[in-house]
Amino acid sequence: MQIKDVLLAPGHGAFFYDDQAAIRSGATQDGFIYAGKPITPGFTSIRIQAASLSVGLVLADDTVVWGDMMSVQYSGAGGRDALFETDQISDLTSRVVAPRLLDLNASLYLDACAKVFEPTGHKRLPLAIEYGVSQALLRAAAHLQRTTMAEIICSEFNLPLPMRRIPIYCQSGDARETNVDKMILKGVDVLPHGLINSRQKFGVDGQTFMEFVKWVATRTRQIGRPGYHPVLHFDVYGWIGLEIGLQPQRIADFICKVAEMVPGFRVNIESPADFGSTEAQIDNYAQIVSILDQRGSGARIVVDERCNTLEDIRLFAGAKATHLVQIKTPDVGSLADTARAVLICKENRVGAYVGGSCTETDLSAQATVHVTVATQADMMLAKPGMGVDEAFSIVGNEQSRLFATLDRRRNHTDSVS
Known part of the structure; x- marks a missing residue:
C-alpha cells in the first residue's frame, strides 16, 4: 500500500519554548513572560509560543493519517536540537522527506522508517521531522493492517500483547x-x-x-x-x-x-x-x-x-x-x-x-x-x-x-x- 500525497499543516504546540540558559542566568518572571534578553541561539525572547507542523500521509484508499513535528520546551539546551522553525522544517520536509514517502510500502513500519530517515548530505534529519513522520507512518501501518499502533510495535519488535497498565x-x-x-x-x-x-x-x-x-x-x-x-x-x-x-x-x-x-x-x-x-x-x-x-x-x-x-x-x-x-x-x-x-x-x-x-x-x-x-x-x-x-x-x-x-x-x- 503506497502513499500518494503528503500534506503539511502548521499548528501550535500545547505550551511554550523557553530559553533555559536565560532562566538559569536569573531572568525573572513578569506575569507569564520572562523579563530580560534571550541567550540561546534562535530565541527572540525568553519565552516563545510553541509551534508544530502536522504531516499528513494520503494513502491509496484516500485515508489521511497524521503526525506532528515540534521541539521540546528547552530547545537548544543540554545537547538538544535547535529551536523549531516551521518554515525551515516545512521546506526540508517538502524537498527531502516527501519524495521518499511517495516510494514506500507503508504497511511495513520499521522498513519504512529506515528508508525515510536516511541521512541527507551525510547529516541526520532534524529529530522533529523523524518524530512527526514516524507517528504518521505508525498510524498508516495500523490503518493498513487494521490493528492498533501498539500491535504494530509488538509485531515489529516480536513482543507479546501488553497486559500491564503503565503508570x-x-x-x-x-x-x-x-x-x-x-x-x-x-x-x-x-x-x-x-x-x-x-x-x-x-x-x-x-x-x-x-x-x-x-x-x-x-x-x-x-x-x-x-x-x-x-x-x-x-x-x-x-x-x-x-x-x-x-x-x-x-x-x-x-x-x-x-x-x-x-x-x-x-x-x-x-x-x-x-x-x-x-x-x-x-x-x-x-x-x-x-x-x-x-x-x-x-x-x-x-x-x-x-x-x-x-x-x-x-x-x-x-x-x-x-x-x-x-x-x-x-x-x-x-x-x-x-x-x-x-x-x-x-x-x-x-x-x-x-x-x-x-x-x-x-x-x-x-x-x-x-x-x-x-x-x-x-x-x-x-x-x-x-x-x-x-x-x-x-x-x-x-x-x-x-x-x-x-x-x-x-x-x-x-x-x-
Missing part, C-alpha cells in the same frame, strides 16, 4: 499548589514534577525545594483517597549541582536528605546536576547512583539533560549511570527509536520513563501511549501542556481505549481457538 506522571508547571491538588484528587500515579527551574524556586541550599517536597507529601495524606500512595517525582533542572556544587558525594547526600524527609514515599529526582557533557554526565551520575544504592536510599535519580538520542540512552543504561531514563520522545526522534530505547533500558535493568514535552500535541501524545504500552515501559508522561487535566485525560483515555481494544482482541482469539 502516568503529571507535571505541575508553575501553578504548583493548585495542580498538585488536581493530581491528588485525580489519583495520579506519579507527581508533581514541580518545575524547579530557578534559584528562587530551589532556594538557598535547597531549602525552598525541600519545603515544597514536604508540603506535597503532607498534602497527599490530607486530601488523597485512603490507600493512595503516589511516587513523588521532582524535576530540579540541575539546581542541586548549581546551588551546592558538582561533587557526586554532596549531591547524593542532599538527595538522601530529601528522601528521608518523606518516609514511606518513593522519591525520584530528575536532573540533579548538569556536568556539561554526556561523558561527564555518565561518569558523575554513575557515582551518584552507586552512593544511593550503597546507602539503600529510597530515592532514585532520573537522567534528562545530556541523554537525548538513542545512542546516549544506550551509554547511560550500559554504565548504570541512572536509575531511570527519561526517553524524551521529540529528542529521540523516530518513535521506532523510542521503542528501542525502552528495550535497551530493560536489557540493562534500568528504568524506562517515556516522557516528552509540554510543547507537544494531542496526536503525538496518543501515538506515544501506544509505543509505551507495547514496550511495557515503567511510566509515561501526561502530555501535552501544563494544565494537568487535559494531558491526563488525553494520555489516560488513550491508554484505556487501547486496553479495551486489546482485551477484545485477546477474548476473540481465545473464543476462536
Whole structure:
C-alpha cells in the first residue's frame, strides 16, 4: 500500500519554548513572560509560543493519517536540537522527506522508517521531522493492517500483547499548589514534577525545594483517597549541582536528605546536576547512583539533560549511570527509536520513563501511549501542556481505549481457538 500525497499543516504546540540558559542566568518572571534578553541561539525572547507542523500521509484508499513535528520546551539546551522553525522544517520536509514517502510500502513500519530517515548530505534529519513522520507512518501501518499502533510495535519488535497498565506522571508547571491538588484528587500515579527551574524556586541550599517536597507529601495524606500512595517525582533542572556544587558525594547526600524527609514515599529526582557533557554526565551520575544504592536510599535519580538520542540512552543504561531514563520522545526522534530505547533500558535493568514535552500535541501524545504500552515501559508522561487535566485525560483515555481494544482482541482469539 503506497502513499500518494503528503500534506503539511502548521499548528501550535500545547505550551511554550523557553530559553533555559536565560532562566538559569536569573531572568525573572513578569506575569507569564520572562523579563530580560534571550541567550540561546534562535530565541527572540525568553519565552516563545510553541509551534508544530502536522504531516499528513494520503494513502491509496484516500485515508489521511497524521503526525506532528515540534521541539521540546528547552530547545537548544543540554545537547538538544535547535529551536523549531516551521518554515525551515516545512521546506526540508517538502524537498527531502516527501519524495521518499511517495516510494514506500507503508504497511511495513520499521522498513519504512529506515528508508525515510536516511541521512541527507551525510547529516541526520532534524529529530522533529523523524518524530512527526514516524507517528504518521505508525498510524498508516495500523490503518493498513487494521490493528492498533501498539500491535504494530509488538509485531515489529516480536513482543507479546501488553497486559500491564503503565503508570502516568503529571507535571505541575508553575501553578504548583493548585495542580498538585488536581493530581491528588485525580489519583495520579506519579507527581508533581514541580518545575524547579530557578534559584528562587530551589532556594538557598535547597531549602525552598525541600519545603515544597514536604508540603506535597503532607498534602497527599490530607486530601488523597485512603490507600493512595503516589511516587513523588521532582524535576530540579540541575539546581542541586548549581546551588551546592558538582561533587557526586554532596549531591547524593542532599538527595538522601530529601528522601528521608518523606518516609514511606518513593522519591525520584530528575536532573540533579548538569556536568556539561554526556561523558561527564555518565561518569558523575554513575557515582551518584552507586552512593544511593550503597546507602539503600529510597530515592532514585532520573537522567534528562545530556541523554537525548538513542545512542546516549544506550551509554547511560550500559554504565548504570541512572536509575531511570527519561526517553524524551521529540529528542529521540523516530518513535521506532523510542521503542528501542525502552528495550535497551530493560536489557540493562534500568528504568524506562517515556516522557516528552509540554510543547507537544494531542496526536503525538496518543501515538506515544501506544509505543509505551507495547514496550511495557515503567511510566509515561501526561502530555501535552501544563494544565494537568487535559494531558491526563488525553494520555489516560488513550491508554484505556487501547486496553479495551486489546482485551477484545485477546477474548476473540481465545473464543476462536
